[in-house]
Amino acid sequence: MNIKDQHQINSDIRDAEVRVIGGDGQQLGIMSSSAALRLAEESEMDLVKISPTANPPVCKIMDYGKFKFELAKKEKESRKNQKMVELKEVQLSMTIDTNDLNVKARQAQKFLDGGNKVKVAIKMRGRQNAHAVLGFEVMNKFFDILNGAVMDKKPAVEGRTITMFLSPSKQ
Incomplete structure (x- = not known):
């Protein structure tokens, strides 16, 4: 499963209202997705939908490239620790x-x-x-x-x- 398929980022987010968490982990509140996207662009980061099932959906302002790299690194580490029983x-x-x-x-x-x-x-x-x-x-x-x-x-x-x-x- 591709990591890109798991999360909606930036302009892919089409919800009317989203709960936004800032890059430092602070809750910024509920706002329109366009306002949240503007905030993310001002801080030169990406808006990533991390919890699409919540009401309203939760989005976080973060560096998506770094986030993807960390996920891939964790997945590789977990695969390395597995032992295949023959x-x-x-x-x-x-x-x-x-x-x-x-x-x-x-x-x-x-x-x-x-x-x-x-x-x-x-x-x-x-x-x-x-x-x-x-x-x-x-x-x-x-x-x-x-x-x-x-x-x-x-x-x-x-x-x-x-x-x-x-x-x-x-x-």
Whole structure:
């Protein structure tokens, strides 16, 4: 959304009467929009409608370019502070050995420590589809190895895969 679309400035303000706030924050009272515009031009600033829903609408005399710059700066700062949570995936197998399971668990632990969510998947092949219980045991063993993890979604069979979603604990 463009900042220009949010506010009416100077001659765009067509209301008969507006409540005016001066550049120093003082209330100048209710006056016609043309008189308010004249006041703004005398002080070499812009008349900006900041509250269009009020009765009468509230306009402020300010430097609109500086105001726009400050808004853009605040928006950029808030975007910078956001952290994107990624979904990382760890593949296991039903016949995984203990040491391999520990290696995968350390890998998943790094992802969780980095603040990311982890999807753990086991792809079943051939006769393994008939023994999905073994896959659930591997998933539960994997979850027990991890510390500081919360199970968002318990292990579930989806087609030929068993999936489980983990997220870092809130500590």
